[in-house]
Amino acid sequence: MTDVAVKRLSAAQADFDTCLSRLLAWEDSVDxxxxxxxxxxxxxxxxxxxxxxxxxxxxxxxxxxxxxxxxxxxxxxxxxxxxxxxxxxxxxxxxxxxxxxxxxxxxxxxxxxYQDADGTVLGQKxxxxxxxxxxxxxxxxxxxxxxxxxxxxxxxxxxxxxxxxxxxxxxxxxxxxxxxxxxxxxxxxxxxxxxxxxxxxxxxxxxxxxxxxxxxxxxxxxxxxxxxxxxxxxxDMIAGPSEILVICDGKTDPDWIAMDLFSQAEHDEQAQSILISPDKGFLDQVEASIRSLLPTMERADIIAASISGRAALIEVADLAEAARVSNRIAPEHLELSVEDPEALIELIRHAGAIFMGRYTAEALGDYCAGPNHVLPTSGTARFSSPLGVYDFQKRSSIIGFSAAGADRMGRVASVLARGEGLTAHARSAEYRIKS
CATH class of the missing domain: 3.40.50.1980 (Nitrogenase molybdenum iron protein domain)
Structure with missing residues (x-):
């Protein structure tokens, strides 16, 4: 089966948010x-x-x-x-x-x-x-x-x-x-x-x-x-299906964009590929490219199922609205296939990885660009980051009070501890206060 149906949405339609929510819904509950x-x-x-x-x-x-x-x-x-x-x-x-x-x-x-004026040392190991x-x-x-x-x-x-x-x-x-x-x-x-x-x-x-x-x-x-x-x-994370969102101004080769969408769709039937553009004619061109290129793909059946089930071509008023929709989606992979990606990135708040410009295929990030390809999915880019060195490091607080510091801050701790009814806390701090 290589026949494919591609959903079309417009940010101007009255029920757009409802339709978008339905498109993004992914049931991750385990039976x-x-x-x-x-x-x-x-x-x-x-x-x-x-x-x-x-x-x-x-x-x-x-x-x-x-x-x-x-x-x-x-x-x-x-x-x-x-x-x-x-x-x-x-x-x-x-x-x-x-x-x-x-x-x-x-x-x-x-x-x-770092060190306070009274000699107290604070830091992080x-x-x-x-x-x-x-x-x-x-x-x-x-x-x-x-x-x-x-x-x-x-x-x-x-x-x-x-x-x-x-x-x-x-x-x-x-x-x-x-x-x-x-x-x-x-x-x-x-x-x-x-x-x-x-x-x-x-x-x-x-x-x-x-x-x-x-x-x-x-x-x-x-x-x-x-x-x-x-x-x-x-x-690291509980990962959902792979995702790609492409924002395009309509000036990139539509075959390139179709293949970028395929690059995630071929992972599995639940993968999600979305294109956002202010150019309705360009969306038509990309849909035509999808139909013409699909039969040439080795994993055509998987791609067809993914595109038919979870993909969408979304028309917006302008690139600013495209960024707003993208932030609502918080995609794993975001391609900014536009003339001035540096300007558009300023409007992006949520994305696992951002691919800048027409020549930056998401596939390069999967293999050899350098940044990590382990990325937050299913909207978790709102609060999560790519896998990195920081995931394999932990931090311990360092606290070393001088006598003067213990006297000064002990008075603060005493008031707060007694306010909480924790007398041993208070007395432990008070022992270090100069009478």
Whole structure:
């Protein structure tokens, strides 16, 4: 099936907000059966460790092993993968890794302190996590770019150890994924997937070490498991379907825009692609491009389902209104395919990543631009940020009062503590006050 129907909306229509809300609605609730299954798996891994991991790996991935240690990939195997992949693949991975590392090194936060006039020292100590876990999809979907985007910021942050899990159904290993892990200097890899892999990382087993934070994409079982273990460990986010929103002034080649919309639609049927333009004729041209280019796509059925189900072409009065609609949507990926993107970006408040100008295809951001491709979805760009070095660092407050400072601020603390009825607090501070 490659026939496609594209929704058309106008910001001028009376029910625009209602129609837009309906378009953006995505049901992320997990059915009871998935919840029950994931909780059972997590309980089993928590209580039975390696034995449960082996049992579920055999059941879901058809991968038999005598021990979880047999499922660990050696450093030699990683290096062999790096040396065996085609030269152009290795060079592309290394070029992408260099740009990702260069960008993320600029995010590195450092500790700081300052001193009051009375000698009191205040500040913040910034420390990396001890251990991070990275989930990488496997099987039919293999994403070496995901390895680079998750592991490199952790390494830049100074994380002590990176544990990667990747499912290998029926024992099929993707060499590009292992090569990317070698380039990103991942410390250990286990060929585990699903909720059992998340449980192993969160709780630890006899063989898999417990981590402090789990990052990386996965299917509904992985996402549900990450939601369940949050609190025991940190997680990056609960990601919804991929999204792209393009604002165009009508002067970009319509085939380019159609293909940019396809670049997200081909992920899965729930992905969302939206074009906003003040030029109605241009929207018509892009719709024509969609219809003419669709039959040429390898994943035409998936793209058609995504475009028909969740895409829209939206007409607005001008670019300022386009920005207002974009802020309402808060997209994961936002392309500003306009003459003066610098002016338009001033009006943008909510977006995971912003792609400036006609030549900046979102696909470049997925692989090799440098900024992270792990981005907030489903409107969460209103309060969330891309994955970065800061996700692998934590901050501790530093407080060091001098005698004079303890006397001065102790009087303030005494009044506030007694006002709250906490006498021990008050007296603890009062002991340091000069009588």
């Amino acid at each position: 009871d059966q998935v919840n029950e299954s994931v909780r059972h798996i997590l309980r089993s891994v928590k209580t039975r460790g390696d034995a449960a991991v082996l049992e579920f790996t055999a059941k879901f991935d058809q991968l038999q092993a005598n021990s979880v240690a047999d499922l660990e990939v050696s450093r030699e195997r990683m290096q062999a993968a790096l040396e065996s992949i085609p030269k152009e693949q290795r060079e592309a991975l290394e070029a992408a890794a260099e740009r990702i590392r260069d960008y993320h090194e600029r995010q590195l936060q450092t500790s700081w302190q 910034v420390s990396p996590l001890d251990r991070a876990g990275i989930y990488v999809p496997g099987g039919k979907a293999a994403y070496p770019s995901s390895v680079l985007m998750n592991a490199i910021p952790a390494k830049v942050a100074g994380v002590g150890e990176i544990i990667m899990v990747v499912p290998t159904p029926a024992g099929v290993v993707n060499d590009m994924v292992l090569a990317a892990a070698a380039i990103a200097r991942v410390d250990r890899i286990f060929t585990l997937g699903g909720a059992q892999a998340v449980g192993a990382l969160a709780y630890g087993t006899e063989t898999v070490p417990a981590v402090d934070k789990i990052v990386g994409p996965g299917n509904i079982f992985v996402a549900t498991a990450k939601r369940e273990v949050f609190g025991t460990v940190g997680i």
